[in-house]
Each structure stands twice: as structure tokens, then as C-alpha cells.
Amino acid sequence: MTDRIRTICAHLPKVQSLADIGCDHGYMAQFALKNGLCEKVYISDISAGSLSKAEELLKEHVRAGRCVPVLADGMKGLPRDVGCVLIAGLGGEEIVRILEEGYIPEKFVLQPMKNSEKVRAYLVEKGCAITADYTFGKGYFYDLIAGEREGGADYTEWEIAFGRDNLLTRPAAFCGKVNKEKKKLRGYLARPDLQQKSRDEVLARLFTLEVITNALEDTE
Ligand SMILES: C[S@@+](CC[C@H](N)C(=O)[O-])C[C@H]1O[C@@H](n2cnc3c(N)ncnc32)[C@H](O)[C@@H]1O
Known part of the structure; x- marks a missing residue:
């Protein structure tokens, strides 16, 4: 297993x-x-x-x-x-x-x-x-x-988006998942062929993930 x-x-x-x-x-x-x-x-x-x-x-x-x-x-x-x-x-x-x-x-x-x-x-x-x-x-x-x-x-909107226990207990896996997604999104942003609409969407998602990261760090 x-x-x-x-x-x-x-x-x-x-x-x-x-x-x-x-x-x-x-x-x-x-x-x-x-x-x-x-x-x-x-x-x-x-x-x-x-x-x-x-x-x-x-x-x-x-x-x-x-x-x-x-x-x-x-x-x-x-x-x-x-x-x-x-x-x-x-x-x-x-x-x-x-x-x-x-x-x-x-x-x-x-x-x-x-x-x-x-x-x-x-x-x-x-x-x-x-x-x-x-x-x-x-x-x-x-x-x-x-x-x-x-x-x-x-459930709050944040809890629906990210999972209630993740926001309450901040397991390492959740932080790892957020960091992995941020890295992937930054990789997209570095691509010269990225369309403006996609760029805006990537930036918006990245912003949301940064807010979550900051919120998790603030509760340390
Ligand atoms: C990735 S495997 C997951 C197997 C197992 N549940 C696990 O978590 O290890 C997905 C399985 O779901 C089956 N599956 C996909 N869609 C399905 C559906 N609508 N109804 C029933 N089985 C489905 C696939 O045939 C496959 O065997």
C-alpha cells in the first residue's frame, strides 16, 4: 500500500x-x-x-x-x-x-x-x-x-478554496503544495509567449497564494 x-x-x-x-x-x-x-x-x-x-x-x-x-x-x-x-x-x-x-x-x-x-x-x-x-x-x-x-x-470562501484544516493547523504538506504551485506559476510568468489574459490570471492566482502564505506566517 x-x-x-x-x-x-x-x-x-x-x-x-x-x-x-x-x-x-x-x-x-x-x-x-x-x-x-x-x-x-x-x-x-x-x-x-x-x-x-x-x-x-x-x-x-x-x-x-x-x-x-x-x-x-x-x-x-x-x-x-x-x-x-x-x-x-x-x-x-x-x-x-x-x-x-x-x-x-x-x-x-x-x-x-x-x-x-x-x-x-x-x-x-x-x-x-x-x-x-x-x-x-x-x-x-x-x-x-x-x-x-x-x-x-x-465555511468561509477561503476555507472552501483551501480546506478548513489547512488554514487552522497549517500542515507542512499544505505549505509545500502552495509553494509548489507558486513556483509553477512563476515559471509561466517567465514565458515570453504567455498571452496577456493568461498572464493576468496567473498574477491573480499568485496574489491569492501570497496572501495565504502571509496569513499562515502571521499566525506562527
Ligand atoms: C486513478 S484510479 C484511482 C484508484 C483508487 N480509487 C485509488 O485512489 O487509488 C481511478 C479509477 O477510477 C475509475 N473511474 C474513473 N471514472 C469513473 C466513474 N465515473 N465511475 C467509476 N469509476 C471511475 C477508473 O477506471 C480507475 O480505475
Whole structure:
């Protein structure tokens, strides 16, 4: 298991049934079953090739009826009463689409690869409680967003943009992610062929990131 997968698994709650959407290898479903985090797991993937990897890994559990493979787009083919839905390694817009076309489960663990702010905005708009919302990793950075369907609280625009726990606890990974993006943006600015409109957008984003960096330093 990679560190990324280990971190995601650490957020899986104990539930009757779990669904791993976009399960691919199936390691997270395997972790949940092995560690008694669920009685039953649905492993779902849009790709037959990916799903068959997970099916192979979990074949004994499939035979025992504790693991149900579903070849489908998103949450299609899932029962409505799954206790926790895990969606990791997909883009934020795709995660929102999957939830929108499916349903918001009682608990969720999400790990968007990009556009995390769109996931937060959607969850907040739907009244969900976000209980963990932070960046992790080293070199490559990932966002983890976990929570529950009920009990939402207000989120500020900054929290939606960057993640509440990042702003409260300033984990090293978040600072690393911001610095990595600033470096990338400065690289764009150095390109002589950059169009004025793109230059303005890059400068605006860079300004926002500088404000965040300064705010984090001021609270040291
Ligand atoms: C990058 S892998 C992530 C695998 C695993 N969830 C993880 O985080 O390590 C993305 C997986 O999601 C699947 N996938 C992409 N879009 C999907 C969708 N709309 N519904 C279900 N699975 C999807 C892909 O086929 C692939 O197996």
C-alpha cells in the first residue's frame, strides 16, 4: 500500500456497508474488510479491466458474499443505504457529478486529485458536515475531504478554496503544495509567449497564494 492509500484508509469509518467507487486495484476495500471496518463492501469501477483487478484481489470475499463487484459509472448500481462512500483518485468535478447523479451517503471519504474547492462547495451547499479537510503528501500533494451528510456548518470562501484544516493547523504538506504551485506559476510568468489574459490570471492566482502564505506566517 502506498502512503496515499494508507492515509485515505485511516479515515474510513466503521459502517455496515462501504462502497469504493473507482476501486481499481481494490486495496482500500481489502483494508476495510481485513480491519473489520465493514460487513460488506461494494467495489465499483467504470472500467472492466480495473474492476477485474479488484475482483481478483478480493475473490475470496466475493465468493463469501462480503464483496460485491459493480461495473458501472459512479454510484449507479449501488443500493441507497450504503453507510460510507469512498471516492479517491478522481477529479473533483467528476466526484461532484458522481454524488449529484447518485446520492449523498451518510458518511463519505473523498480524495480529489484536483478541483477540491468544487467538492467542498458542493458539500457545503448540500448541508454536509466536513469533519476532515486537509492536504497530505510529500512532493505530490493530495487533498482529503471526509464527513457526514447531516450537520453542516458555514465555511468561509477561503476555507472552501483551501480546506478548513489547512488554514487552522497549517500542515507542512499544505505549505509545500502552495509553494509548489507558486513556483509553477512563476515559471509561466517567465514565458515570453504567455498571452496577456493568461498572464493576468496567473498574477491573480499568485496574489491569492501570497496572501495565504502571509496569513499562515502571521499566525506562527
Ligand atoms: C486513478 S484510479 C484511482 C484508484 C483508487 N480509487 C485509488 O485512489 O487509488 C481511478 C479509477 O477510477 C475509475 N473511474 C474513473 N471514472 C469513473 C466513474 N465515473 N465511475 C467509476 N469509476 C471511475 C477508473 O477506471 C480507475 O480505475
